[in-house]
Amino acid sequence: MTGVILAVAAGALIGLALGALGGGGSVLAVPALIYLLGFGPIGATTAALVIVALTSATALAAHAREGQVRWRTGLLFAAAGVLPAILGGALAAHVPGALLTAAFAVVAGAAAVCMLRCRRRAGAAGAVRPGRAVAAGAGLGGVTGFVGVGGGFLAVPALVQVLGMRMRAAVGTSLLVITVNSLAALASRAGTVADLDWAVVGPFTGVAVLGASAGKRLGARVSGDALQRIFAVVLLAVAAFMLVDAVA
Helix, strand or coil: CHHHHHHHHHHHHHHHHHHHHCCCHHHHHHHHHHHHCCCCHHHHHHHHHHHHHHHHHHHHHHHHHCCCCCHHHHHHHHHHHHHHHHHHHHHHCCCCHHHHHHHHHHHHHHHHHHHHHCCCCCCCCCCCCHHHHHHHHHHHHHHHHHHCCCCHHHHHHHHHHHCCCCHHHHHHHHHHHHHHHHHHHHHCCHHHHCCCCHHHHHHHHHHHHHHHHHHHHHHCCCCHHHHHHHHHHHHHHHHHHHHHHHHC
């Protein structure tokens, strides 16, 4: 019973993050599953992909209704990452859990620092170069598959910093990228999905879906710059904690 309560609480937080920030779901779900619910690194990353894929797809529909999804760029970005995500997921099955945790922390920390210190490319919005979108999408897909995340915490910085997209459009578009990448990464982990504790994953996912709706309303009341700072600070704190744990 305690596990279900913790899953519900964590699911609410993950849903809020995805709805408001267009990412951060996996980067919060993975440590919650490991440190609060007792999952191993492989089980946690697989469960996080299930949770985030379903939650992101739900949140995507709401953002799309408001015109905050750049479909052409998002689909190009996501499609470029499908094969790398599958290959990364297959590789992760042969890597020690501590190394996966450390890799997760390093990637999250790098994204957080970029969000805090890098400035958006002036005048790039609306003039996305396909080659740049493909390269960024492929890199994101590989990382998504390997460390077992939906990739929103990397997709948002990439869409803002590399492709020059405005923050609110990046939030909506990242949900498209997250959904596609999560499903691709899950395809390479299909054999481990049946072994998940669905008594925990089910409530976790259900509450996350509900939380995404509340998160979207919250995000509409906060400026894009403030969202970016909040997103980065949360990432940095989680990354520091997980890196310390991995090397301890």
